[in-house]
Amino acid sequence: MSDESLRQLLARLAVVEERVRTLVAARRVVDPAPDDPLKGLYLTEAAIDAVLDNDAPGLPPWVRDEQPSDVNLRLPRLADAFSLTPLDVDLLLIAMAPDLDARFEQLYGYLNDDVSQRRATLRLAFDLLGQPATDATVRSRLDAQAPLVDGGLIEIGEPARPFLTRVLRVPDVVTAYLLGDSATDPTLADVLGVTPPPVPGAAKAIAKAVHPGRPAYLRGGTGSAVRGIGAAVLTELGLGVLPLDLARIPTELDVHRFVRAAAREARLHSKGILAGPVDALRADSMPLLRALATAPVPVVLVGAASWDPHWAPVVPVLGDAPELTTTEREALWRTALPPRDDVDPVRETAAFRLGPEQILRAAEAASLYAAMDGGIVTAEILRTGARSQNGAGLERLARRIVPAVGWDGLVLPDDAIERLRELVIRARHRDQVLRGWNMRPGGGRGVGVTALFTGESGTGKTISAEVVARDLGVDLYVVDLATVVDKYIGETEKNLERIFTEAAGVNGVLLFDEADAIFGKRSEVQDAHDRYANVEVAYLLQRMESFDGLAILTTNLRANIDEAFTRRLDMVVDFPQPDEPQRLLLWDRCLGTDVPRADDLDLPALAHSFELSGGDIRSATVTAAYFAAANTRTVTMADLVKAVDLEYTKLGRLRPAAPMTQPS
Numbered sequence: 001m002s003d004e005s006l007r008q009l010l011a012r013l014a015v016v017e018e019r020v021r022t023l024v025a026a027r028r029v030v031d032p033a034p035d036d037p038l039k040g041l042y043l044t045e046a047a048i049d050a051v052l053d054n055d056a057p058g059l060p061p062w063v064r065d066e067q068p069s070d071v072n073l074r075l076p077r078l079a080d081a082f083s084l085t086p087l088d089v090d091l092l093l094i095a096m097a098p099d100l101d102a103r104f105e106q107l108y109g110y111l112n113d114d115v116s117q118r119r120a121t122l123r124l125a126f127d128l129l130g131q132p133a134t135d136a137t138v139r140s141r142l143d144a145q146a147p148l149v150d151g152g153l154i155e156i157g158e159p160a161r162p163f164l165t166r167v168l169r170v171p172d173v174v175t176a177y178l179l180g181d182s183a184t185d186p187t188l189a190d191v192l193g194v195t196p197p198p199v200p201g202a203a204k205a206i207a208k209a210v211h212p213g214r215p216a217y218l219r220g221g222t223g224s225a226v227r228g229i230g231a232a233v234l235t236e237l238g239l240g241v242l243p244l245d246l247a248r249i250p251t252e253l254d255v256h257r258f259v260r261a262a263a264r265e266a267r268l269h270s271k272g273i274l275a276g277p278v279d280a281l282r283a284d285s286m287p288l289l290r291a292l293a294t295a296p297v298p299v300v301l302v303g304a305a306s307w308d309p310h311w312a313p314v315v316p317v318l319g320d321a322p323e324l325t326t327t328e329r330e331a332l333w334r335t336a337l338p339p340r341d342d343v344d345p346v347r348e349t350a351a352f353r354l355g356p357e358q359i360l361r362a363a364e365a366a367s368l369y370a371a372m373d374g375g376i377v378t379a380e381i382l383r384t385g386a387r388s389q390n391g392a393g394l395e396r397l398a399r400r401i402v403p404a405v406g407w408d409g410l411v412l413p414d415d416a417i418e419r420l421r422e423l424v425i426r427a428r429h430r431d432q433v434l435r436g437w438n439m440r441p442g443g444g445r446g447v448g449v450t451a452l453f454t455g456e457s458g459t460g461k462t463i464s465a466e467v468v469a470r471d472l473g474v475d476l477y478v479v480d481l482a483t484v485v486d487k488y489i490g491e492t493e494k495n496l497e498r499i500f501t502e503a504a505g506v507n508g509v510l511l512f513d514e515a516d517a518i519f520g521k522r523s524e525v526q527d528a529h530d531r532y533a534n535v536e537v538a539y540l541l542q543r544m545e546s547f548d549g550l551a552i553l554t555t556n557l558r559a560n561i562d563e564a565f566t567r568r569l570d571m572v573v574d575f576p577q578p579d580e581p582q583r584l585l586l587w588d589r590c591l592g593t594d595v596p597r598a599d600d601l602d603l604p605a606l607a608h609s610f611e612l613s614g615g616d617i618r619s620a621t622v623t624a625a626y627f628a629a630a631n632t633r634t635v636t637m638a639d640l641v642k643a644v645d646l647e648y649t650k651l652g653r654l655r656p657a658a659p660m661t662q663p664s
Contacts, residue, residue, distance in 0.1 A: 263295045450550075456557055506549075
């Protein structure tokens with residue numbers, strides 16, 4: 001607090017003290033029982049004299065020794081922010097006096113004829129103002145709609161008591177503000193969000209129409225600068241930002257008390273309210289949204305849904321927030337991380353859809369990871385920091401896999417490898433092509449990338465999805481069909497909608513394994529079951545087209561996938577059964593370098609004799625390793641042949657004759 005602000009506050013408090021002394025003197029003249037033996041229950045004459053003779057605390061030495069400076073005083077600033085009249089300021093100081101000087105506690109107790117009541121009652125306030133209790137002007141300044149009460153500067157306690165015996169109290173946060181404390185109101189601590197960096201966008205135009213009682217609503221999804229534009233709107237109005245995270249609103253909430261505290265905080269510190277996401281509010285929380293929309297300060301609401309006119313009694317200023325451009329992302333990364341020649345954050349995180357605050361948090365997380373590993377932010381550490389911004393909601397609906405297999409772990413034909421690399425290119429550059437170059441305009445189509453992996457079981461479809469995710473630096477989320485398919489009509493669609501909604505806020509690859517179970521062909525309608533099955537497929541067609549993420553579908557039976565799905569897919573990758581050279585490579589890689597091998601192993605013979613898929617080969621090598629471990633020896637050719645025999649039994653096929661050694 002500035003010295004001059006403190007001087008002024010104590011000077012105004014001295015005026016209240018003079019009024020108290022005058023009132024005490026008048027009260028003592030008419031004291032009806034100066035020799036009352038029960039005076040011990042209240043202040044004696046001598047005690048009153050001692051209090052009156054005690055000087056006020058006054059100014060501290062560091063204030064008295066310096067000359068006043070030209071500053072913006074807090075008391076006038078508060079009066080201006082809340083539109084207070086001089087009478088309002090007097091009432092505020094009368095109510096606040098016991099919180100600033102302990103002598104007022106005893107004096108107020110004496111004047112109230114009740115030493116236990118050490119705050120100003122309304123009757124005492126009238127007396128100190130020199131006004132009769134019937135004065136309508138003073139009473140009007142204490143109405144619920146008056147600035148003092150409506151603004152949360154004064155609280156009137158015990159409303160059930162007669163008007164004149166009600167007690168005035170100033171919230172601690174108001175007293176603290178006048179004493180120079182800029183701390184945030186504890187009432188808001190649990191829902192206080194992070195102030196996003198301002199992103200200009202359309203902020204200047206929106207700011208022209210925003211004012212108290214006329215909020216703005218900005219709509220934007222994951223990766224957009226919606227909160228940054230909201231912060232820029234308030235900056236254009238010359239205000240700071242009070243960010244409220246509506247996802248953290250407690251279940252039990254006094255809406256009016258909360259909004260009053262938020263508006264008071266904003267007005268005390270020259271801020272506007274930035275609140276969102278409105279999508280996070282429950283249906284029974286709409287009164288909170290209505291109260292925020294009509295708050296007496298500039299308010300910017302943000303969310304991903306379209307504005308519903310029933311949410312608030314006022315019409316807001318509407319605006320859409322596009323995703324960050326490459327230039328905006330570059331600027332944010334430069335702000336967050338020191339520039340380096342060998343790591344380009346924009347290129348390394350091209351597959352991620354991050355908003356401004358997510359970029360800053362990702363950079364901070366990457367710096368922390370780097371501090372534990374040599375202090376250098378590598379490309380891998382940078383992507384790890386970006387992945388840390390994923391929410392946990394999708395993990396309740398899908399199994400998260402941290403990719404551990406790279407391109408060198410794939411054994412596929414060159415054509416399939418090339419198609420997979422093309423899929424990575426699409427995912428990495430979709431914003432530039434689909435948004436920047438407007439290659440997917442209109443129709444409500446999203447900017448997602450969808451691919452179908454088709455081939456027999458064990459041919460490498462799932463592991464290829466993992467490789468794609470690793471190359472992009474994101475996690476793989478495998479959808480568990482048990483959590484999706486429901487026998488009740490309409491429930492499957494609801495489950496899928498939850499998955500797509502959660503996936504929209506996560507940077508990852510969404511994998512629908514055995515997708516023909518839910519993306520099957522529509523059939524001719526012969527009964528009600530057929531009709532609802534077709535509705536389910538039609539819904540999925542529309543939802544996949546509007547999806548903005550990366551989704552991979554796998555199937556063993558491509559013919560079972562609806563043709564309309566195939567048209568909407570960006571890519572179809574076929575996974576054939578491995579040929580003999582590929583099988584040889586698979587046998588060698590599946591055994592790995594740590595498994596001890598016997599001298600009689602003949603992998604070329606295995607590859608030549610047994611036409612197995614990669615998954616079958618993997619399963620056989622694991623089984624053989626168990627045989628060897630149980631007998632404390634190396635893996636022999638007999639172990640592998642026995643394991644192959646078990647695989648053929650599982651497949652319901654006859655095993656070919658045991659392999660003969662192939663000529664080198």
